[in-house]
Amino acid sequence: MTAFARNPDVAIVGAGVAGLSAAQSLKTAGLQPLVLEAANHTGGRCVTDTRTFSVPFDRGCSWLHSAAINPLARLAEQNCKTIHKTPWTWSRVMAKGQDLTHSQVAEYRRYQQAMWREINRQGTQPTDKVIADILPDGLWKDTARHSIAQMLSADADMTSAKDTFNYSDAEGDWMVEGGLGCFLQSLHREVEVCCNSPVTEVDYTGKRVKVTTPSGTIEADHVILTVSAAVLTAGHIRFVPGLPIEKRTAAENLPNGLLNKIGIEFAPAWHGASEGEMMDYHSGDTEFCSICFGMFGSGLATGFVAGRFADQLEKDGPEAATEYCLEALRAFFGNTITKHICKTDETAWRKNPFTIGSYSYAKPGHSDARMTLAEPIQEKIFFAGEATSSEAYSTVHGAFLSGRASAEAILKLQS
Ligand SMILES: Cc1cc2nc3c(=O)[nH]c(=O)nc-3n(C[C@H](O)[C@H](O)[C@H](O)COP(=O)(O)OP(=O)(O)OC[C@H]3O[C@@H](n4cnc5c(N)ncnc54)[C@H](O)[C@@H]3O)c2cc1C
Incomplete structure (x- = not known):
């Protein structure tokens, strides 16, 4: 029994900015992605609360850092009426x-x-x-x-x-009127997401990858995993076969701080x-x-x-x-x-079971773990998310670019 109407070309685990940007790129190229999200909302750590206060409150990211070199700042310039650039x-x-x-x-x-x-x-x-x-x-x-x-x-x-x-810093920390979470959501409004669908198992023993949630199992040619390194380490997702030791070690060396x-x-x-x-x-x-x-x-x-x-x-x-x-x-x-x-x-990001903390830091001596974490496995499992970015980790644009990079790597395999 499965609640999913069809098997996608690519299954994407997580509807944070990395998952959404990967899905958008694949969709634009004509592929059918399916985004599976554990929480009841999209955006992950990029989420605007429009209910609590009389103005939007970004519970995760607020600023477009390094605006001079940030691709999301360029999109904000094209799509947002008001950008707050006050230093x-x-x-x-x-x-x-x-x-x-x-x-x-x-x-x-x-x-x-x-x-x-x-x-x-x-x-x-x-x-x-x-x-x-x-x-x-x-x-x-x-x-x-x-x-x-x-x-x-x-x-x-x-x-x-x-x-x-290794982090690429540049001028400008911008805020978009209405909240960064709402802005990112509107940029990706055409991406279909199955919320309340926590992935519990990824089986990559066969030619196609089987991805299991409590609502059923789907099969896809490729999977893009965008969950935080802390979620990977916590073992909430079972991998068959288990992830290679170097991948597990990389995730452990990139813990989430708070x-x-x-x-x-x-x-x-x-x-x-x-x-x-x-x-x-x-x-x-x-x-x-x-x-x-x-x-x-x-x-x-x-x-x-x-x-x-x-x-x-x-x-x-x-x-x-x-x-x-x-x-x-x-x-x-x-x-x-x-x-x-x-x-x-x-906020209480440490208690959030879908992030387990706010964003990654590298333990001393382990900055290269980000590259190891980003390496795909057998052209079947691709890794995206802020922790996989060597130059823009811990940011929303790093997550965005990592999602795009995974989608491009998959598209290259198809050509
Ligand atoms: C308090 C705070 C302040 C910040 N401030 C800034 C800032 O000002 N500027 C900036 O650039 N960045 C900031 N950041 C960092 C930025 O929010 C993140 O780097 C970025 O949003 C991460 O996106 P992601 O897609 O990599 O991960 P996530 O947003 O974590 O997306 C992963 C998704 O996977 C889902 N998931 C988890 N487990 C499963 C599962 N088993 N099955 C399916 N789905 C699952 C999660 O629910 C989540 O939606 C801040 C973060 C926090 C917490």
């Missing part, structure tokens, strides 16, 4: 009770720039280094290092300088901070959050907690991350600030 920078920083002066905030910013320059410089060396071991000395070292977890989703003592160097977001909506009358303003709050050696104000020029602020601290807050239970951001806001604006807050909500 984000620190307006205030609080470090262990000390409210930094204007000139100290400028020093903090300069230290951050020097820190990333040094990480990238060390990333060119033949031997990979643990980021925590190569941070330049300076007054702001112990506070600014928290930004590493915000960017890479894991703390400085867990992350690789070479992987950071970045959680806290939406905080202010009453319209509150004008304490505006679009582009960012405030960092460090209350201890490991406790840290950043808050970005005026998302889409509105009263919505977004708090960010990352790394081990974010995992601890998720374990502490619902509202723990929100409470920490409220503590930061009270420190910046005084206790009466809470009177101006209408609504809050927070």
